[in-house]
Amino acid sequence: MILPSVLGVLCVAILPLRAEMLAVAHAPLASLMGSQIQLLIENRFRIQPNGSVIDPTTSKPVPSDELPFLLQSLEGRKRLQVLLQLDLILNKSEGEKHLTFEERESMRAILHANWSLFNLETRKNFRRYFSLEELESLDLIPLPKARLPEPELRDREAAPIATPPAPAVVVQPAPVPDAPVVQPTPMAAVPVAPAAVIPSVVVAPPIPPITIVAQPAPIPAAPAAAITPAVVVPPAPAVAVVAQPAPLVIAPPPPPAAPVRSLAMRTISNEEFELFLKDAPYNKDVKALLRLIAAKAPFARLRVINDLMFAIPQITLDSERCGLQAYSRLVMDSPEKISITLNQGVFVHHKRVLFFNGVATILPLSAKAPEGSQKVLYSTEQQAGSLLAELLRLDSRLRGWDSSPYAVESAARAAQALFYDVVAREAGNDSFLQGEMKSSYRLWRDWPIEYRDWLVDSLAAAHGEAMSRMDPKGQSVVAESVEAERRIRQERQPHALQD
Amino acid sequence: MLSKISLALLLCAAPLMAQEAEESQGKTHLYTPPSRMFSCEMPRSWQSFEEEDALGSVARLMGPNNQAGTFRAGFSVRWIDKDMPGFVETKKAVELARRDDKALDRHSTPVRLMRAGNALARVFEITQKHQLPEESLPSNEDVIHQDVAVIPSGAGYYWITLSSTQDLYLDYRSNFLQCLKTFQPLGR
Structure with a gap:
């Protein structure tokens, strides 16, 4: 008599737990594509009959809210691997215009098998390897961005916020009764x-x-x-x-x-x-970057600080989350859900030609770097500049002047260059900058006409026809950046037009 | 006999040459920016716009992307006025632009003089290595090539640049020369 009732009680207690576990562990497999399931299997994830995905390292089910991020991470790695494979074939060949039949077929096979990983730009670059009929079927494969949204990741070292963020609600740094x-x-x-x-x-x-x-x-x-x-x-x-x-x-x-x-x-x-x-919910490293920006940015400082205090975006230093962005990445799903990730560094690989260091290739830290690669970590000052540029890009979205990508990039790069200039002048050198960022800053400083041409031509490759579009709001921000730059160049050197 | 054959060949070639001239004429047009800073023959299909940056006004024409899709060929034409703050006179400006830099792997060629419209232009080339694409990975080192022409006009000068990746600069050399040949300062 007692036993059935005990069993009954136990069942009643366990059922909700099991339901909760299922809710946590059950991944939305139905919404995944075949290629994504294949990707999980290739990376030794086990898919259970009930739909849950088991992590090979922890042997525990992957929570459903982390699965999209996991997939994007795996896709990013796979995409890099594929691009490196293609690069290897091209490097061994006589050139892309002189591929042998075997080389071309290898390229086609790799591209065909991994077409779902490529974004629009990459697909455009490789379209010429396929016939029109083949492209018709390949174009049916959705682009990577159309898939599951990335979940919000919380900063592990976040300090608790006194009040929950809400647009028209008072936010006090110290707790306020009313x-x-x-x-x-x-x-x-x-x-x-x-x-x-x-x-x-x-x-x-x-x-x-x-x-x-x-x-x-x-x-x-x-x-x-x-x-x-x-x-x-x-x-x-x-x-x-x-x-x-x-x-x-x-x-x-x-x-x-x-x-x-x-x-x-x-x-x-x-x-x-x-x-x-x-x-603020930032770790000490991020706070150090923000203090640097607040202390030294000569342009857009007030703008970005206001935005920071309004939106309180998540800011982290995480090379893996940066994916294939060399310096930083901004993700804004809504004004309440903003994350900025800063890259900590890169691998630099020099392809040797005979006895000389030949062409340098820059790879993300998450990549398996070829032998002989050098790990380059960005300095605090360099990261602060990248963060400043990203905050200005965020400003463009919050204040609605982002319809012209050229205006956004123009203003963001100007803010970054001016910041580096202040830091370099105070330090007496630009040794805090590495690699391409150093080249870019020196070009800005010493050959401004050439810098401007290089910037516009490299942005134009990404933005195409949108280059000439400039809305009034964007124009006014760019005008501010132009004014700031003119003033600083005049202060630095009176005859600073070409030097 | 030989002269008759030559004449026949010439007569056959004439329509072809005319067609080629007509085609090339169709590919370029006389471009004058909205500010009417200058006019010259520019490729018809290139996207043009003017902007004001920290160095003054500049007219730009954007050409095709390179094969990797990381850099777009582009013309830029600036007017450097003597009344502008930080004005540097022509010869010094050319010297500064031609300064080599080993750390940046930056090199320049000697200056040549060329006729540009009714003026004499100082023409030289600059090459420098850059990582492309510049903000995404993986990125590879590429050499950016610039053809530069400095054309004095009154107390100031025009600064004309044609930029492209080095593998393609010869494809646009004729556009650059055509621009110089037909260059006319306006309103100076």
């Missing part, structure tokens, strides 16, 4: 005793970009205005608001804590930014 009260329109300024800066928490009127108050940085930041009375604009009503007890949310000592997360540009003091960083 946090969500602050409205966008009323200027609930910080009444705090420390006399310091009282930045108007103005959300309604968009303030033009203004340089940071009390900024120790050597170079004036925004080209639009210097430290002008715009900073002082609303303090009178703000003070009045301060006198009212009820709507005042910001009690704590930190002076200009940003009570409202908003995209409107406002002045942010160093103290406020430090307070933000203290509780």
Whole structure:
């Protein structure tokens, strides 16, 4: 009598657990393509009859929310492997225009078997290996991007955020009792005793970009205005608001804590930014990069800091997640779901020709580097520059000036080059830059006309007809970057046109 | 007899030559940017636009991609005015541009003088290695080749560049020469 009831209780207890396990472990196999299943099998993952995927290293099922990322990682590696195989055939041949029948057929076989791994650009490059009929069937294979979305990965060292992120909700670096009260329109300024800066928490009127108050940085930041009375604009009503007890949310000592997360540009003091960083969900390395940007970026500093404090994107240093991006990668599924990944370095392989180092090939750290490859790790300053460029690209998406990819890249590269210039001048050398980034910076510094031509021609290869398109918003940001660059070149060397 | 054969050959070749000239004429056109900075013969199919960058105004024409799809051939024409901040006079600007750099594997050729429209241009070439594609992996080293012509005009000068990857620069050499031959400064 007792036994059935005990068994019954046990069943009732176990069933939810089992359901939960199934929910965790069961992968959405039905949504996977045959090539993806094949990829899993090739990498020794076991697919169970119930649909779960077993990791060969841990022997545990892969959680369903991690499966898309796993697949993208495997696809990236496989794609690299395939490209290296193709490169090997081409290197052994007399040239792509003089392939033998066997070489050409090998290329075709490899391309055909792995067509699903290639994006549009790569497919365009290899279309000439196939006939029209073959291309008709190959074009039916979906592009890699059309597959499962990448899950959000949490930073392992993230510090807990005091309040959950929400667009119109008060976000305090220090916990505030009545946090969500602050409205966008009323200027609930910080009444705090420390006399310091009282930045108007103005959300309604968009303030033009203004340089940071009390900024120790050597170079004036925004080209639009210097430290002008715009900073002082609303303090009178703000003070009045301060006198009212009820709507005042910001009690704590930190002076200009940003009570409202908003995209409107406002002045942010160093103290406020430090307070933000203290509780921000970034590890110490990322915080060091952000501090470097805040201290030294001569252009777009205010813009990117405002964006950072608004969007709080996930920022990590992870070469594997960067995939095939040499320096950084931005993924923005929505304004609430943004991740920036920075590459830590690359492999450099010199293909020897007789006794000389011939052509250099750069490979990702996740690749199996050929023998004799050299691992090159990026310095903190170089990574900070890449992060600055990526934050400006993020700015273009948040503020809606990304319809012209040329404008975005132009402004991002200008911000990066100007940042490196400041760092190099302070250090007295550019040894913190490696490889192509060093070449690119020196070209910018010493041969600016040539740099500009090289940049435009390499961007044009990627963006095609979109090169000539420039919307007004993009144009104004580019104009700011042009102004900043002109000013810095004039400051550096009066006759700096060609030197 | 021989002269008759020669004449016959010449008569046969004439229509072919005319056709070739007509074809090449169809491939280029007289290009004048919206700012009316200059005019010259440029390839008809190349995409053109003007922009303002930190160094001044520049007219650009974008040609085809290289085979790897990592770099696009392109013309750029700048007007360097003596009143611009940081102005460097022609001869010094050419010397600075031709400076070699071993660390960057950058080299230049000697300067030649060539007629460009009604002026005399200083023409030289520059090669430098770059990684292409520049921001994605894997990337390979490639040599970028530039044909440069500096054409004085009044107190300033035009700076004309044709950039491409080295494996293709000879394909566009005739476009560069045609541009120089037909170059006319406007409004200077």
